Amino acid sequence: MLDLIAAMRTEGPRQAINLWWQEMVDEYDRRESAEGILLALPYLLAFVGFMLFPLLYGLYMSLYDWDALSPEQSEFIGLGNYQALMNDPRFWEALWNTIWFVILSVPPLVVFALLLALGVNRNVKGQTVLRTIFFSPYILTVSVVALIWVELFAGEGGLIRHWLAFVMEDPPRFLIDQTWAMASIAIATVWWSIAFNFIILLAARQNVSDRLYEAAKLDGASSYRMMRDITIPQMRNPLIFVVIITFVGSFQVFGQPYIMTDGGPRFATHTIVMYLYTTGFAGREFGYAAAVGYVLFLILITVSVINYYVLSENE
Amino acid sequence: MSTKSILNDIRNGETFENQDARNHFLRKVALYVGLYGAAFLFIIPYLWMISRGFQPRWQLFAAEPYLIPREITFEWYSFLLEGTPIVRWTVNTVIIAGGATLAVLIVDSMIAYSVTRLNWPGKRVVFSVIVASFMVPGIVNLIPVYQIIVELGLLNSYLGVMLPVIAGPIGVFMLVQFFKDFPDEIEESARIDGFSTFQIYTRLVLPMMKSALTALGLFIFIWTWNSFLWPLIILQRESMYTLPIGLVVLQDTMTAQQPGLIMASALFASLPLFIVFLLLQKQLVEAVQMQGTVG
Numbered sequence: 001m002l003d004l005i006a007a008m009r010t011e012g013p014r015q016a017i018n019l020w021w022q023e024m025v026d027e028y029d030r031r032e033s034a035e036g037i038l039l040a041l042p043y044l045l046a047f048v049g050f051m052l053f054p055l056l057y058g059l060y061m062s063l064y065d066w067d068a069l070s071p072e073q074s075e076f077i078g079l080g081n082y083q084a085l086m087n088d089p090r091f092w093e094a095l096w097n098t099i100w101f102v103i104l105s106v107p108p109l110v111v112f113a114l115l116l117a118l119g120v121n122r123n124v125k126g127q128t129v130l131r132t133i134f135f136s137p138y139i140l141t142v143s144v145v146a147l148i149w150v151e152l153f154a155g156e157g158g159l160i161r162h163w164l165a166f167v168m169e170d171p172p173r174f175l176i177d178q179t180w181a182m183a184s185i186a187i188a189t190v191w192w193s194i195a196f197n198f199i200i201l202l203a204a205r206q207n208v209s210d211r212l213y214e215a216a217k218l219d220g221a222s223s224y225r226m227m228r229d230i231t232i233p234q235m236r237n238p239l240i241f242v243v244i245i246t247f248v249g250s251f252q253v254f255g256q257p258y259i260m261t262d263g264g265p266r267f268a269t270h271t272i273v274m275y276l277y278t279t280g281f282a283g284r285e286f287g288y289a290a291a292v293g294y295v296l297f298l299i300l301i302t303v304s305v306i307n308y309y310v311l312s313e314n315e
Numbered sequence: 316m317s318t319k320s321i322l323n324d325i326r327n328g329e330t331f332e333n334q335d336a337r338n339h340f341l342r343k344v345a346l347y348v349g350l351y352g353a354a355f356l357f358i359i360p361y362l363w364m365i366s367r368g369f370q371p372r373w374q375l376f377a378a379e380p381y382l383i384p385r386e387i388t389f390e391w392y393s394f395l396l397e398g399t400p401i402v403r404w405t406v407n408t409v410i411i412a413g414g415a416t417l418a419v420l421i422v423d424s425m426i427a428y429s430v431t432r433l434n435w436p437g438k439r440v441v442f443s444v445i446v447a448s449f450m451v452p453g454i455v456n457l458i459p460v461y462q463i464i465v466e467l468g469l470l471n472s473y474l475g476v477m478l479p480v481i482a483g484p485i486g487v488f489m490l491v492q493f494f495k496d497f498p499d500e501i502e503e504s505a506r507i508d509g510f511s512t513f514q515i516y517t518r519l520v521l522p523m524m525k526s527a528l529t530a531l532g533l534f535i536f537i538w539t540w541n542s543f544l545w546p547l548i549i550l551q552r553e554s555m556y557t558l559p560i561g562l563v564v565l566q567d568t569m570t571a572q573q574p575g576l577i578m579a580s581a582l583f584a585s586l587p588l589f590i591v592f593l594l595l596q597k598q599l600v601e602a603v604q605m606q607g608t609v610g
Contacts, residue, residue: 147566
């Protein structure tokens with residue numbers, strides 16, 4: 001394409017296009033090209049229609065006071081939605097709640113997954129059973145997870161409070177206590193989502209060559225040194241992948257608070273995606289909600305890039 | 316590691332011949348306690364779900380909860396089957412997850428084959444854009460895609476839930492990675508023997524890619540079966556709900572707390588995938604690990 005533009009300058013447009021066309025004819029077999037494009041077309045239609053176009057359409061919507069019933073009557077308000085967003089304390093509250101959830105959920109999701117993966121990778125008895133147990137929550141839907149944990153955390157007849165009552169005076173009222181609600185959601189999330197990280201890290205650990213450890217043992221390295229100097233550096237890329245994907249996932253938490261607490265008590269578990277959902281589908285403010293989506297997108301890209309640089313530098 | 320050798324370790328440990336053996340022994344004990352302790356904690360939510368769904372009312376509402384039921388009842392399950400549309404929801408979920416999986420497998424394998432084996436103008440740009448879209452979190456598109464679905468008149472339809480799944484880039488990416496590493500000599504010789512591109516694709520490529528397609532299919536099926544936010548906004552009629560939506564609505568519409576019924580519905584909804592999981596665990600592990608290599 002750049003060649004074409006350059007040629008237009010030197011050769012004149014007509015000549016340039018002729019040359020370019022000739023090149024295309026020489027380089028590509030006509031039949032093969034037709035078949036190739038035809039095979040790619042069905043996916044590309046879906047991709048353009050439900051991924052690429054919406055991405056631009058969303059940006060467009062976010063600049064309007066969008067009328068969901070008759071979009072043509074929407075009023076252009078420029079960056080008005082973004083401005084309103086920045087001035088809405090509820091948005092900041094939701095953002096803070098989401099960050100709090102990320103802080104509570106990401107470290108255990110990565111660290112425990114790593115510990116479990118390293119443990120299961122040792123020659124322990126019942127390896128297959130352990131792997132099956134830790135991996136199994138992967139196949140559950142968020143509704144099932146949330147409903148089970150609501151029952152476990154329940155004040156009346158809940159197992160956790162019942163058991164805690166044996167060891168402490170007044171166990172927390174998990175989901176209805178403002179300080180505990182988000183932590184309770186994080187606990188349920190860790191149980192549910194650790195499976196993915198666990199399996200990725202287990203595979204990563206199995207890809208580390210045994211020879212490295214044998215050599216280190218001959219040199220008399222301690223297991224701590226082997227962990228620090230072999231295991232972690234060798235697993236770096238999968239670890240970075242897991243950290244980034246866990247961050248991105250936790251930032252988008254929705255189902256758990258939606259089902260377990262409905263954002264409460266007193267908005268303590270109202271997250272960004274819940275905010276997007278409520279403004280969009282309860283408030284019918286589509287332009288506003290689209291703007292929330294874009295802000296979240298920017299946040300996620302920033303967080304991923306920071307993660308990537310921090311983790312890759314840290315060698 | 317057999318029980319015998321563990322017992323040997325313990326015996327060795329007890330004599331504490333030297334510091335090393337003792338440390339080794341203690342570390343092993345810590346490892347087992349840690350792993351099996353974690354496994355026990357992991358199982359409790361399952362036990363709770365299964366147990367509560369079979370408990371009669373007096374146990375559910377007793378002052379002290381029972382982890383192990385004293386007496387078993389099937390009343391919640393019979394109510395679930397007769398008094399709620401859960402069978403209908405299951406059928407909806409099967410249709411949506413099955414349809415999306417089939418569509419993704421066909422469409423993604425076609426473009427993956429085209430991108431790795433055929434030469435056409437613009438191919439590289441197109442593929443880079445698909446790969447880049449991997450960075451786009453689904454949530455950004457929630458509102459615009461909803462608006463598009465509404466305008467296409469696909470609200471409350473199976474297709475409305477399936478289309479955004481089909482547009483996802485992960486399958487294309489997974490299959491391209493897989494196709495790339497596959498030798499193309501067989502295809503070359505088939506072409507010389509006069510096979511058409513279509514024949515090569517259906518008779519050679521698809522059978523050879525069975526393991527990758529199985530992994531991708533499993534992943535998409537589970538993903539769609541479990542997805543929550545999309546069907547929640549697209550399916551607004553009770554008869555169209557999928558299981559994840561139906562379960563939550565069921566809980567909301569109960570006038571009084573019905574832990575037995577809710578836990579029965581949770582078990583019912585997860586049972587199909589549990590069976591798939593136990594039968595195809597190996598392939599499922601592969602599917603997850605393929606995503607790891609994608610990143």
